[in-house]
Amino acid sequence: xxxxxxxxxxxxxxxxxxxxxxxxxxxxxxxxxxxxxxxxxxxxxxxxxxxxxxxxxxxxxxxxxxxxxxxxxxxxxxxxxxxxxxxxxxxxxxxxxxxxxxxxxxxxxxxxxxxxxxxxxxxxxxxxxxxxxxxxxxxxxxxxxxxxxxxxxxxxxxxx
Amino acid sequence: xxxxxxxxxxxxxxxxxxxxxxxxxxxxxxxxxxxxxxxxxxxxxxxxxxxxxxxxxxxxxxxxxxxxxxxxxxxxxxxxxxxxxxxxxxxxxxxxxxxxxxxxxxxxxxxxxxxxxxxxxxxxxxxxxxxxxxxxxxxxxxxxxxxxxxxxxxxxxxxxxxxxxxxxxxxxxxxxxxxxxxxxxxxxxxxxxxxxxxxxxx
Numbered sequence: 439x440x441x442x443x444x445x446x447x448x449x450x451x452x453x454x455x456x457x458x459x460x461x462x463x464x465x466x467x468x469x470x471x472x473x474x475x476x477x478x479x480x481x482x483x484x485x486x487x488x489x490x491x492x493x494x495x496x497x498x499x500x501x502x503x504x505x506x507x508x509x510x511x512x513x514x515x516x517x518x519x520x521x522x523x524x525x526x527x528x529x530x531x532x533x534x535x536x537x538x539x540x541x542x543x544x545x546x547x548x549x550x551x552x553x554x555x556x557x558x559x560x561x562x563x564x565x566x567x568x569x570x571x572x573x574x575x576x577x578x579x580x581x582x583x584x585x586x587x588x589x590x591x592x593x594x595x596x597x598x
Numbered sequence: 599x600x601x602x603x604x605x606x607x608x609x610x611x612x613x614x615x616x617x618x619x620x621x622x623x624x625x626x627x628x629x630x631x632x633x634x635x636x637x638x639x640x641x642x643x644x645x646x647x648x649x650x651x652x653x654x655x656x657x658x659x660x661x662x663x664x665x666x667x668x669x670x671x672x673x674x675x676x677x678x679x680x681x682x683x684x685x686x687x688x689x690x691x692x693x694x695x696x697x698x699x700x701x702x703x704x705x706x707x708x709x710x711x712x713x714x715x716x717x718x719x720x721x722x723x724x725x726x727x728x729x730x731x732x733x734x735x736x737x738x739x740x741x742x743x744x745x746x747x748x749x750x751x752x753x754x755x756x757x758x759x760x761x762x763x764x765x766x767x768x769x770x771x772x773x774x775x776x777x778x779x780x781x782x783x784x785x786x787x788x789x790x791x792x793x794x795x796x797x798x799x800x
Contacts, residue, residue: 495638
């Protein structure tokens with residue numbers, strides 16, 4: 439017998455074949471000693487399992503003790519989901535509701551801080567900058583951020 | 599949740615109705631009536647007392663949450679049993695005790711390991727006291743892998759068809775057939791060994 443035939447024989451035993459399949463298989467297996475032996479084995483296993491009494495598998499805990507844990511879980515669920523009608527959320531419940539957003543908010547804030555400190559700001563040029571300031575005093579400022587350097591020139595005497 | 603009646607003589611359907619209305623004592627009565635059956639199913643699948651107690655309690659908590667979904671198409675006992683089976687299977691998946699995709703596991707699934715072996719004849723009652731037979735069957739079931747044992751239990755003890763087992767276990771009907779076949783052959787071999795060792799006693 440092939441493995442497929444064995445599975446088909448099992449399906450026949452379990453009443454899982456259609457009527458036409460069932461008749462065809464019966465005709466084929468009736469005189470097949472291998473099929474008959476396998477069928478006998480499967481039937482014996484079925485019969486053995488039928489003798490197993492599951493009612494002997496009893497809870498090792500008393501009714502009260504077993505129920506107490508279930509009851510605690512149900513009471514806990516009831517108290518955590520109950521909202522007094524017309525009063526809206528209590529301050530603690532409101533805080534608890536907002537607490538779940540604290541972790542993601544803190545993460546976003548940290549990420550923003552790191553980016554701000556590490557990336558050059560868009561207004562800050564990455565080349566030395568020279569510009570005039572205090573035009574009235576005729577001072578010229580040279581600033582190099584990379585070198586952390588700032589120079590200021592004053593013309594003397596001041597140009598008119 | 600209210601507590602105000604004696605429900606000990608009420609039928610399951612009335613208890614479900616009362617529990618839906620928040621009467622915890624009605625639900626407690628349902629637990630008291632069916633707890634052994636629910637525990638037995640968990641234990642037969644898991645073969646671990648502590649896990650079976652924990653998961654059977656988890657099943658009751660889920661049942662309370664889903665009472666509205668109980669339509670009465672089947673009995674309450676059948677409904678809660680399906681819940682505990684699903685809780686156990688979810689637990690096993692989380693524990694990664696479900697079959698791996700190894701060659702060995704696949705061979706076991708398809709029965710390639712032993713399908714050429716000659717059939718083993720088992721006499722279920724010969725020379726065995728009832729309690730002894732119970733113990734030997736239980737021990738043999740414990741030696742099957744979890745998926746093989748589960749298929750066998752769902753088919754033989756719950757009377758489920760292949761299609762329903764495949765649906766619950768999330769596999770194909772072909773896999774169910776292979777697992778069932780392998781489980782039966784393995785059980786036959788295990789029981790034969792036990793019988794032989796018994797016979798060899800003086």
